[in-house]
Amino acid sequence: MEYPEIDAFASLNSPIHRFDPRAKMLTFTLLIFSFAFVDDLKIALYGFLFSILILLVSRLPMGFALKRIRMVFFFLFPLLLIMPLTVDGEELMNISGISVSTEGLAYASLIIIRALAAVTLAFTMLATTRFDMTMKALYALRVPGMLVQMLMFTYRYIFVIIDEFSRMWESMQCKGFRLKANYHGLSIFGNILGMLIIKSYDRTSRVYQAMVSKGYSGRPRALINFKMSTKDYVLSTCMVLIAVSVHLINWY
Amino acid sequence: MIEAVKVEGLSYSYSDGTKALEGIDLTIYKGEKVVVVGPNGAGKTTFFLHLNGTIKNPAGNITVFGRSISEMRIEERIHEVGVVFQDPDDQLFMPTVFDDVAFGPVNMGLEENEVKKRVIKALLKVGLEGFETKVPHNLSYGQKKRLALAAVLSMEPKVLVLDEPTANLDPKSRADFISLINELNERDGITTIIAMHDVNALPELANRVYVLNRRIVAEGSPRKIFSDWELLRENNLEAPDVFKLFKVLNCFGYSSDDLPLSFDEAIQILTRTIEGKDGHIHLHVHEHTHKELSDVVNSYNHHRNNGKK
Numbered sequence: 001m002e003y004p005e006i007d008a009f010a011s012l013n014s015p016i017h018r019f020d021p022r023a024k025m026l027t028f029t030l031l032i033f034s035f036a037f038v039d040d041l042k043i044a045l046y047g048f049l050f051s052i053l054i055l056l057v058s059r060l061p062m063g064f065a066l067k068r069i070r071m072v073f074f075f076l077f078p079l080l081l082i083m084p085l086t087v088d089g090e091e092l093m094n095i096s097g098i099s100v101s102t103e104g105l106a107y108a109s110l111i112i113i114r115a116l117a118a119v120t121l122a123f124t125m126l127a128t129t130r131f132d133m134t135m136k137a138l139y140a141l142r143v144p145g146m147l148v149q150m151l152m153f154t155y156r157y158i159f160v161i162i163d164e165f166s167r168m169w170e171s172m173q174c175k176g177f178r179l180k181a182n183y184h185g186l187s188i189f190g191n192i193l194g195m196l197i198i199k200s201y202d203r204t205s206r207v208y209q210a211m212v213s214k215g216y217s218g219r220p221r222a223l224i225n226f227k228m229s230t231k232d233y234v235l236s237t238c239m240v241l242i243a244v245s246v247h248l249i250n251w252y
Numbered sequence: 253m254i255e256a257v258k259v260e261g262l263s264y265s266y267s268d269g270t271k272a273l274e275g276i277d278l279t280i281y282k283g284e285k286v287v288v289v290g291p292n293g294a295g296k297t298t299f300f301l302h303l304n305g306t307i308k309n310p311a312g313n314i315t316v317f318g319r320s321i322s323e324m325r326i327e328e329r330i331h332e333v334g335v336v337f338q339d340p341d342d343q344l345f346m347p348t349v350f351d352d353v354a355f356g357p358v359n360m361g362l363e364e365n366e367v368k369k370r371v372i373k374a375l376l377k378v379g380l381e382g383f384e385t386k387v388p389h390n391l392s393y394g395q396k397k398r399l400a401l402a403a404v405l406s407m408e409p410k411v412l413v414l415d416e417p418t419a420n421l422d423p424k425s426r427a428d429f430i431s432l433i434n435e436l437n438e439r440d441g442i443t444t445i446i447a448m449h450d451v452n453a454l455p456e457l458a459n460r461v462y463v464l465n466r467r468i469v470a471e472g473s474p475r476k477i478f479s480d481w482e483l484l485r486e487n488n489l490e491a492p493d494v495f496k497l498f499k500v501l502n503c504f505g506y507s508s509d510d511l512p513l514s515f516d517e518a519i520q521i522l523t524r525t526i527e528g529k530d531g532h533i534h535l536h537v538h539e540h541t542h543k544e545l546s547d548v549v550n551s552y553n554h555h556r557n558n559g560k561k
Contacts, residue, residue, distance in 0.1 A: 132347035215359030
């Protein structure tokens with residue numbers, strides 16, 4: 001089974017990779033929110049193009065990026081089919097009595113483009129930073145320790161749970177099980193998921209014991225030494241300007 | 253001799269009421285190598301969790317170097333006793349190797365430079381230098397096992413507790429791990445307490461053995477424990493193969509009271525015995541040999557016989 005390793009290409013070298021993790025996190029988040037609130041299709045498109053530009057600058061392999069970003073597209077694609085039929089407005093065409101509205105199409109496109117822009121940015125942000133650095137940046141930005149730890153453990157143990165699942169799955173297949181979409185197949189699949197939860201629960205208590213054995217007391221303590229350079233300040237300022245300007249354009 | 257760990261009257265029940273430990277009393281001295289053996293579910297892991305105060309238990313008193321573990325602050329406790337658990341995936345929970353090894357020292361509130369120094373030292377000790385930025389889930393099982401040890405060594409504990417250190421390791425990794433533990437004991441003076449089922453590796457890691465089966469059933473040198481086959485049978489244990497082989501040789505007329513527990517020891521003892529008997533020993537089969545043989549076989553192959561019944 002393939003691991004969902006988001007930071008597989010974090011060791012590449014690009015201006016985005018070199019960007020200070022804290023500044024990257026802050027400015028990218030600002031950009032994401034800014035693009036998500038744009039309500040002009042043209043400007044949203046510019047925003048999307050800008051996030052693709054950032055992705056290109058980051059030199060992340062396109063296949064790696066597409067594979068993740070396209071998931072969002074598949075998820076949102078139905079909007080493109082439903083909204084033109086449900087939103088009232090100017091009739092674009094009429095297919096055997098069902099009217100397709102321009103507004104619906106425009107609105108659906110706006111939602112999809114904004115989402116793609118946001119996801120492209122979020123992906124670039126996470127994929128250009130080693131995961132532990134992302135976590136440290138979150139600590140440095142004073143995100144509550146509880147949240148950071150939840151994220152950290154989720155990421156760390158996804159791999160263990162995937163391994164555990166594939167071991168159970170393989171052993172079921174060795175005993176002749178083939179998943180079919182019938183009652184039996186689904187109930188067996190339910191069992192394996194239930195087992196996975198029980199195993200995870202047992203593991204959490206063992207992990208917790210191991211943590212307490214090493215002096216864990218709930219307080220997050222991490223060694224953090226990030227340094228902002230002039231380049232980081234310049235890049236951050238550019239990002240903030242872009243985030244603000246997409247909204248100013250609208251006013252004039 | 254300085255008492256490193258002293259346990260008095262320790263009892264523990266699981267939340268469902270099952271008794272896990274009953275009236276444990278034991279003393280382990282500084283610099284000793286102690287192995288705790290016992291059947292599955294005998295409470296070894298539970299016992300170990302008490303030793304560094306992970307399980308808090310008012311019933312029973314545990315003192316480490318003369319101080320009660322329950323009265324120590326957490327930073328002090330982890331500096332006294334370090335526990336390495338069986339499954340490395342449970343212990344390596346941080347995003348990188350460095351963070352994992354630094355976890356303990358950071359919690360101890362050490363300076364950043366000191367933390368880094370300790371991480372480098374601990375990784376060097378287990379042969380994982382240069383792995384700092386690697387991700388734990390990409391390591392092999394043997395490497396994870398060594399990393400789990402490094403993550404405890406970085407706290408520089410005076411007493412090191414290991415749960416099944418050699419389980420699931422390939423022969424080379426197993427041998428490396430054993431010599432690493434011995435080096436820590438002999439060179440760094442760390443008192444080691446180990447739980448293991450691997451009786452063939454046990455003699456190398458033990459000056460003294462405790463048999464734990466909810467209670468302390470027996471205590472003594474490995475030789476004493478392995479000679480008591482009734483004790484072994486009652487506690488699902490076994491003697492090392494070399495030891496059993498020399499019991500058999502005794503039936504054939506090889507006479508030596510010194511029964512070896514390991515391969516290396518067997519070579520020494522055999523050489524010494526043969527040299528002591530003018531360069532040769534005499535083995536023979538008599539009428540009574542078969543009877544003695546079957547006695548030895550019966551007493552030491554008890555698990556196989558039980559299976560048949």
